[in-house]
Amino acid sequence: MLSVQEAFHLILQTVKPVTPHQCSLLEAYHCVLAEGTVSDVNVPPFDKALMDGFAVRSADLPTGEATLQIQETIYAGSVPTLPLQAGQTSQIMTGAPLPEGADAVVQIEHCILNEKQQTVQIETSLVTPGKNMLYRSSVLEAGATVLEAGTFLRPQEIGALAETGSPIVSVRRAPSLAILATGDELVPPEQPPQPGQIRNSNEIMLHTQIFQSQANAIPLGIARDERNHLREKILEGLKSDFLLLSGGVSAGTLDLVPSELQAAGVRQVFHKVNLKPGKPLWFGILEEANRTPCYIFGLPGNPVSSMVCFELFVKLAIRQFMGFPTPEAVPVQARLQLEFQSKGNRPTYHPAQVEWKDGEAIVSPLKTLGSADLRSTVNANAVALFPAGNQLYQAGDKVDTFLW
Ligand SMILES: Nc1nc2c(c(=O)[nH]1)N[C@H]1C(S)=C(S)[C@@H](COP(=O)(O)OP(=O)(O)OC[C@H]3O[C@@H](n4cnc5c(N)ncnc54)[C@H](O)[C@@H]3O)O[C@H]1N2
Numbered sequence: 001m002l003s004v005q006e007a008f009h010l011i012l013q014t015v016k017p018v019t020p021h022q023c024s025l026l027e028a029y030h031c032v033l034a035e036g037t038v039s040d041v042n043v044p045p046f047d048k049a050l051m052d053g054f055a056v057r058s059a060d061l062p063t064g065e066a067t068l069q070i071q072e073t074i075y076a077g078s079v080p081t082l083p084l085q086a087g088q089t090s091q092i093m094t095g096a097p098l099p100e101g102a103d104a105v106v107q108i109e110h111c112i113l114n115e116k117q118q119t120v121q122i123e124t125s126l127v128t129p130g131k132n133m134l135y136r137s138s139v140l141e142a143g144a145t146v147l148e149a150g151t152f153l154r155p156q157e158i159g160a161l162a163e164t165g166s167p168i169v170s171v172r173r174a175p176s177l178a179i180l181a182t183g184d185e186l187v188p189p190e191q192p193p194q195p196g197q198i199r200n201s202n203e204i205m206l207h208t209q210i211f212q213s214q215a216n217a218i219p220l221g222i223a224r225d226e227r228n229h230l231r232e233k234i235l236e237g238l239k240s241d242f243l244l245l246s247g248g249v250s251a252g253t254l255d256l257v258p259s260e261l262q263a264a265g266v267r268q269v270f271h272k273v274n275l276k277p278g279k280p281l282w283f284g285i286l287e288e289a290n291r292t293p294c295y296i297f298g299l300p301g302n303p304v305s306s307m308v309c310f311e312l313f314v315k316l317a318i319r320q321f322m323g324f325p326t327p328e329a330v331p332v333q334a335r336l337q338l339e340f341q342s343k344g345n346r347p348t349y350h351p352a353q354v355e356w357k358d359g360e361a362i363v364s365p366l367k368t369l370g371s372a373d374l375r376s377t378v379n380a381n382a383v384a385l386f387p388a389g390n391q392l393y394q395a396g397d398k399v400d401t402f403l404w
């Protein structure tokens with residue numbers, strides 16, 4: 001059976017980053033930059049006051065005390081008209097350009113103004129060059145790189161692009177993911193289940209996992225275990241960038257998903273991966289002329305399997321689609337809080353609680369009844385990875401964890 005690493009590799013080989021498009025900064029939020037940007041301005045564009053007060057020549061204030069002659073008042077948005085000579089100062093507002101000759105600002109709280117004589121008496125501590133000001137282009141020079149291709153655009157990056165003259169950018173968008181829950185036993189969460197029935201919890205859980213991934217969810221409801229109904233829903237789902245099916249991918253007689261996907265023209269890339277939970281995972285691609293491909297995941301129906309497979313495999317595919325330079329999840333090494341007995345013949349991703357103590361991650365695997373026990377994941381903020389085999393791990397042993 002395919003290993004998790006081989007499955008990751010096949011997903012990265014199959015999923016192509018989507019073609020970039022140009023858009024406004026608002027539309028670019030939560031997309032990935034496809035081309036790097038450079039600044040068209042110096043930041044700041046001039047020597048800039050960081051305090052309301054008086055622009056001074058620091059050489060005039062060797063002890064921090066002096067009485068200086070006021071030249072003018074400089075507001076943010078205006079330009080100074082008079083340079084400072086020895087013994088001179090200009091009143092200045094935060095954000096305004098410093099006059100020529102000035103190399104520091106004394107904040108207004110340390111100044112006594114004599115309006116009649118147009119002087120100011122300054123009583124402050126030592127004034128060094130650069131105090132309460134930013135030198136021109138000290139943050140960024142015009143022509144310098146602001147953001148590299150592959151940067152995920154959060155509010156701070158959007159602001160930096162606005163500041164540096166990139167109101168239109170080339171980005172890769174997040175995908176749309178259709179969700180199709182399959183199974184005759186399923187009823188919507190708002191409905192009380194009748195004998196033999198259970199609530200469709202996977203759909204809403206996947207929907208919110210998609211939210212967490214900053215992508216777009218298209219829930220398609222429940223498909224019955226009947227070929228025509230399933231086919232109709234699958235064809236609808238194949239219009240999205242991704243189709244996530246939940247259930248019907250293992251070996252049951254009504255596990256119709258793989259054969260119906262193939263009938264719809266989907267090419268299977270792999271079926272079954274050596275991990276627990278999530279072994280029956282199915283992955284394929286639909287490639288048709290004149291459209292971007294659709295990537296299809298058949299997620300195992302058991303809720304914890306569905307959740308884990310989304311975190312491990314679907315997130316990787318989403319990040320590859322969006323053009324993240326490193327789409328792989330990075331494990332956090334954590335020390336076991338207590339000894340732990342791992343069991344089973346598959347590498348296991350076990351619900352766990354990770355805490356930080358003295359800068360170190362400490363992990364406690366949680367009690368669970370397995371892949372149908374969604375309740376056990378409620379106290380988890382991670383999964384801990386234990387290799388296949390029965391092994392007694394000691395408290396303090398290091399294990400890989402993946403934070404949720
Ligand atoms: N003979 C074999 N049987 C099973 C195997 C196997 O290899 N050979 N694999 C087991 C493993 S591991 C898993 S995981 C499950 C996955 O099965 P399916 O993906 O086919 O899922 P279903 O059989 O449809 O459902 C499994 C389980 O999950 C519940 N379920 C389904 N959909 C939802 C939903 N939307 N919300 C909440 N719960 C859902 C369903 O009622 C079942 O209880 O197969 C094993 N069997």
Ligand code: MOO
Binds near residue numbers: 276279302305371
């Ligand atoms: O692999 Mo299954 O997902 O153990 O229950």
